[in-house]
Amino acid sequence: MAAISPVTIRAARRDDVGTIVMMLADDPLGGARERIEDPLPPSYYRAFEALAQDPNIQLVVAEDNGSVIGCLQLCILAGLSSQGASRALIEDVRVAGHCRSRGIGEQLVQWALAEARAKGCRLVELLTHHSRVDAQRFYKRLGFQSSHVGMTLRF
Amino acid sequence: MAAISPVTIRAARRDDVGTIVMMLADDPLGGARERIEDPLPPSYYRAFEALAQDPNIQLVVAEDNGSVIGCLQLCILAGLSSQGASRALIEDVRVAGHCRSRGIGEQLVQWALAEARAKGCRLVELLTHHSRVDAQRFYKRLGFQSSHVGMTLRF
Numbered sequence: 001m002a003a004i005s006p007v008t009i010r011a012a013r014r015d016d017v018g019t020i021v022m023m024l025a026d027d028p029l030g031g032a033r034e035r036i037e038d039p040l041p042p043s044y045y046r047a048f049e050a051l052a053q054d055p056n057i058q059l060v061v062a063e064d065n066g067s068v069i070g071c072l073q074l075c076i077l078a079g080l081s082s083q084g085a086s087r088a089l090i091e092d093v094r095v096a097g098h099c100r101s102r103g104i105g106e107q108l109v110q111w112a113l114a115e116a117r118a119k120g121c122r123l124v125e126l127l128t129h130h131s132r133v134d135a136q137r138f139y140k141r142l143g144f145q146s147s148h149v150g151m152t153l154r155f
Numbered sequence: 156m157a158a159i160s161p162v163t164i165r166a167a168r169r170d171d172v173g174t175i176v177m178m179l180a181d182d183p184l185g186g187a188r189e190r191i192e193d194p195l196p197p198s199y200y201r202a203f204e205a206l207a208q209d210p211n212i213q214l215v216v217a218e219d220n221g222s223v224i225g226c227l228q229l230c231i232l233a234g235l236s237s238q239g240a241s242r243a244l245i246e247d248v249r250v251a252g253h254c255r256s257r258g259i260g261e262q263l264v265q266w267a268l269a270e271a272r273a274k275g276c277r278l279v280e281l282l283t284h285h286s287r288v289d290a291q292r293f294y295k296r297l298g299f300q301s302s303h304v305g306m307t308l309r310f
Binding site for chain 2: 017020021024030033034035041043044045046047048050051054056057059073075077078079080081082083084085086087089091092113116117121122123124125126127128129130136139140142143144145146147148149150151152153154155
């Protein structure tokens with residue numbers, strides 16, 4: 001078990017977008033889907049404005065000594081099932097390559113679990129690609145079950 | 156292949172909540188999670204008000220000759236990944252027991268796919284329990300892939 005270095009978890013700001021996109025792209029699956037250019041394509045900033053205005057979406061970053069080294073998006077979704085309890089969806093969890101195995105992903109996910117509880121959720125869900133075996137082991141350690149099939153359709 | 160009877164797909168109204176909850180409960184997995192009482196627990200109506208106020212959530216029903224016989228919830232979620240394209244999450248797809256195998260679920264999902272495209276999504280995702288083998292076959296037929304593990308944590 002690696003030592004845990006506590007990081008600050010805070011809402012992402014517009015000037016974090018570049019760093020977040022770099023983390024999303026630094027990945028065998030994400031690399032093919034992102035466009036890293038300088039300046040970054042404006043679609044990223046439009047998306048940031050959209051999610052920053054949505055009270056049910058929180059994009060947070062992990063910051064360590066002023067550097068953004070991780071991110072996570074949490075959506076709190078109203079719904080009728082489970083007696084009308086909201087559910088939480090975790091997306092886009094990333095830790096910068098040089099900062100892995102330091103417990104940063106765990107701090108991000110634990111933040112999300114605490115936030116989901118505080119918002120009255122009774123269920124937290126996420127999809128992780130079949131190939132991300134380490135991620136599945138990580139989430140199981142945090143209490144998740146591989147209970148569902150995650151199905152996707154890309155346009 | 157069963158014959159398709161076209162149904163009307165429309166936004167759910169407050170007076171549909173009871174019928175929707177009955178459909179959510181009429182299921183080996185959902186039955187244990189819902190509370191069917193008359194009147195229905197107020198938490199269901201609070202959840203309905205919350206989702207009706209969220210511009211990114213659409214709870215729709217399939218109506219046939221004035222009867223509600225199916226439901227689906229679609230969430231359109233902003234996010235940075237995939238160049239800032241929104242993604243769509245489909246939840247709580249149900250068809251009334253006496254109306255199955257008539258293509259109603261397919262009409263609901265096709266509605267959701269068209270809506271997701273219209274909103275600029277490039278990805279549609281959903282979780283379906285491992286035990287729902289028929290559902291997985293159904294979604295594959297509509298173009299979904301079993302690409303991910305769906306992980307859940309219940310509080």
